[in-house]
Amino acid sequence: MKLVNPLTAIFHPPPTPGVLGVFGHLDATVEAIGKLRHGGHTDFTVYSPIPRHEIEDALDQPVSPVRMFTLIGGIAGCAIGAWLTLYMSYDWPIVLGGKPVGSIPPYVVIMFEMTILFGALATILGILFNALFAARRLGTVAYDARFTNDKFGIFVPCEAARAGQVEALLRGTGAEEVRRA
Amino acid sequence: MPETATAPARGTRVTYDFVTRSIARTLGHPGKGYFALLGSAVALLAVGIGCLLLLLRYGLGLAGYSHPVYWAVYITCFVFWVGIAHSGTLISAILFLFRSGWRTAVYRTAEAMTVFAVMTAGLFPLIHIGRQWYFYWLIPYPNERGLWPNFKSPLIWDEFAIGTYFTVSTVFLIMGLIPDIAAARDVVSGWRKRLYAITSLGWRGTNEQWRHYTRGYLYLAALATPLVLSVHSVVSWDFAMAIVPGWHATLFAPYFVAGAIYSGVAMVITLLVPIRKLFHLDELITVHHFENLAKLCLLTGLIVSYAYCVENFTAWFGGHHAERAAFWYRAFGPFWWASWTMNICNGILPWLLWFKKIRTSILGLFVISIFVNIGMWFERFVIIVVSLAGEPYERFANATYNPTWADWGIMAGSFGWFFMWFLLFVKNFPAVSISEVKEVLPAPTRGKAVHA
Numbered sequence: 033m034k035l036v037n038p039l040t041a042i043f044h045p046p047p048t049p050g051v052l053g054v055f056g057h058l059d060a061t062v063e064a065i066g067k068l069r070h071g072g073h074t075d076f077t078v079y080s081p082i083p084r085h086e087i088e089d090a091l092d093q094p095v096s097p098v099r100m101f102t103l104i105g106g107i108a109g110c111a112i113g114a115w116l117t118l119y120m121s122y123d124w125p126i127v128l129g130g131k132p133v134g135s136i137p138p139y140v141v142i143m144f145e146m147t148i149l150f151g152a153l154a155t156i157l158g159i160l161f162n163a164l165f166a167a168r169r170l171g172t173v174a175y176d177a178r179f180t181n182d183k184f185g186i187f188v189p190c191e192a193a194r195a196g197q198v199e200a201l202l203r204g205t206g207a208e209e210v211r212r213a
Numbered sequence: 214m215p216e217t218a219t220a221p222a223r224g225t226r227v228t229y230d231f232v233t234r235s236i237a238r239t240l241g242h243p244g245k246g247y248f249a250l251l252g253s254a255v256a257l258l259a260v261g262i263g264c265l266l267l268l269l270r271y272g273l274g275l276a277g278y279s280h281p282v283y284w285a286v287y288i289t290c291f292v293f294w295v296g297i298a299h300s301g302t303l304i305s306a307i308l309f310l311f312r313s314g315w316r317t318a319v320y321r322t323a324e325a326m327t328v329f330a331v332m333t334a335g336l337f338p339l340i341h342i343g344r345q346w347y348f349y350w351l352i353p354y355p356n357e358r359g360l361w362p363n364f365k366s367p368l369i370w371d372e373f374a375i376g377t378y379f380t381v382s383t384v385f386l387i388m389g390l391i392p393d394i395a396a397a398r399d400v401v402s403g404w405r406k407r408l409y410a411i412t413s414l415g416w417r418g419t420n421e422q423w424r425h426y427t428r429g430y431l432y433l434a435a436l437a438t439p440l441v442l443s444v445h446s447v448v449s450w451d452f453a454m455a456i457v458p459g460w461h462a463t464l465f466a467p468y469f470v471a472g473a474i475y476s477g478v479a480m481v482i483t484l485l486v487p488i489r490k491l492f493h494l495d496e497l498i499t500v501h502h503f504e505n506l507a508k509l510c511l512l513t514g515l516i517v518s519y520a521y522c523v524e525n526f527t528a529w530f531g532g533h534h535a536e537r538a539a540f541w542y543r544a545f546g547p548f549w550w551a552s553w554t555m556n557i558c559n560g561i562l563p564w565l566l567w568f569k570k571i572r573t574s575i576l577g578l579f580v581i582s583i584f585v586n587i588g589m590w591f592e593r594f595v596i597i598v599v600s601l602a603g604e605p606y607e608r609f610a611n612a613t614y615n616p617t618w619a620d621w622g623i624m625a626g627s628f629g630w631f632f633m634w635f636l637l638f639v640k641n642f643p644a645v646s647i648s649e650v651k652e653v654l655p656a657p658t659r660g661k662a663v664h665a
Binding site: 056057058059060077078079080081082083084086087088091093095096097098099102106116117120121123124126128129131135138139141142144145146148149151152153155156158159160162163164167168171173175177178179180181182206 | 228230359361370373376377380396400414417420421425427428429447651656657
């Protein structure tokens with residue numbers, strides 16, 4: 033019996049079956065997105081070399097949860113800054129310049145810097161988490177190297193029986209190239 | 214080696230493909246001029262390393278410190294390099310929030326400059342502390358004596374500010390690079406393709422990736438904007454919180470921030486002129502971009518000149534004898550040459566930028582930018598060294614301060630270090646943002662010519 037490496041399922045998952053359309057024009061892509069949504073497709077992937085509001089509007093996706101990462105990171109950073117300065121001051125109390133041992137005004141600088149530092153790092157984590165680890169069907173969806181250059185693309189996951197219908201839809205809206213994956 | 218891009222004929226628009234290929238082309242073999250520059254940078258760095266090793270072996274006595282001048286060329290270089298860093302974040306974050314389209318062609322260079330300038334700046338306090346091997350005492354960590362840093366000291370604020378600035382500007386640069394590395398990955402071949410496949414972190418430009426990315430980038434820019442204003446303010450408080458006449462001024466924070474952006478924009482111009490020539494980016498980085506940088510330079514230069522006037526006026530109008538004496542010493546004391554270099558390079562020279570002819574002349578801008586850099590270095594020298602040397606409270610102890618070969622050698626080394634990293638970056642990663650340059654182009658739509 034052949035043993036299956038369990039990591040293969042994680043790192044090399046089998047490709048998702050579906051249809052990939054390559055578009056040369058932004059308006060054609062937007063039209064195709066509208067028709068796909070109208071036809072009941074919800075989980076297709078749109079590739080574009082640049083972020084475009086037209087595509088965003090056509091997809092009508094919810095606002096990215098990255099903002100929660102930023103907010104929580106920033107608040108945590110500010111709190112850590114406050115804790116760091118106040119705890120360390122009272123842990124070994126020395127009166128400096130006749131000021132209270134824990135005096136807030138100079139510590140605001142540290143709290144501010146820590147807010148920015150933790151806010152920014154949490155934002156990065158938020159992007160990485162959402163765009164890489166939590167992304168749907170990561171690495172299993174058909175891709176074309178031209179999508180980072182000058183072509184737009186739409187991948188519609190579907191079983192072989194419905195593929196012909198999707199192909200016709202993509203071609204009808206002006207896809208330059210359509211292929212099954 | 215990516216295919217050679219051909220410039221679009223007159224009348225047709227610049228296509229996405231042209232942008233990708235002309236930027237990916239910079240990742241190839243840049244020619245002799247590039248290697249000559251890189252070689253000089255490495256040679257300068259070697260000089261600096263040699264001086265630093267001697268300094269480590271024989272101590273700070275090799276540098277020209279003499280009472281009461283214990284902050285000297287190293288701290289001057291520190292402030293100079295932190296200042297250089299600032300315009301990068303201004304162009305990449307603040308102008309991003311202002312949605313100015315022209316920044317797209319130059320912001321990557323400026324941002325890389327930021328990261329490498331902060332890397333350079335961070336070395337100087339460590340060199341300056343004397344027993345460099347105890348640098349980790351700056352970090353608040355639990356130690357056996359139970360001591361913590363003094364958070365009421367501006368020096369510890371500075372450590373947090375610079376540390377945060379370096380971290381945030383680095384992640385900001387890397388974040389912006391990811392879609393561009395992916396675009397480069399898809400057009401190059403060989404070992405670079407493998408390198409970019411790893412460093413692009415699986416970027417494919419899907420709607421989901423862009424959704425999180427654009428949001429996150431917006432927040433990073435929104436965080437970097439107050440950060441950049443805070444960092445040089447905190448650096449200025451290293452001085453302004455002390456009572457030395459010439460340092461102790463509430464003006465310092467905005468004065469330093471404007472000066473930082475001024476010197477940084479000048480450095481961006483200094484760097485872009487050779488980069489544009491070496492990598493044939495004339496179609497992407499145009500005279501229009503240089504003119505906008507020159508306008509930014511003029512604006513911040515005027516703020517700096519205004520700060521000089523206010524500084525002198527306050528010293529006179531305040532009527533405090535020590536403050537007046539300090540400013541008299543600055544202008545007419547033994548360091549008059551440093552003050553007047555600063556005044557001429559920073560206060561008078563930018564007035565040339567009022568003329569459109571000069572703003573649109575690349576050579577003219579290059580020359581002016583170098584003088585601005587010299588002037589801004591001397592500004593920090595005047596503020597730090599001259600204020601200490603002429604300190605009126607310690608008139609009896611005033612000594613003549615002369616920097617030594619150890620000061621100049623390590624300063625030269627810092628330029629080598631900075632240019633080495635910058636040149637290596639430009640050759641190996643997209644020096645102009647591929648995706649953002651495309652964003653300012655009209656999108657290809659049906660019915661319009663899309664071929665170059």
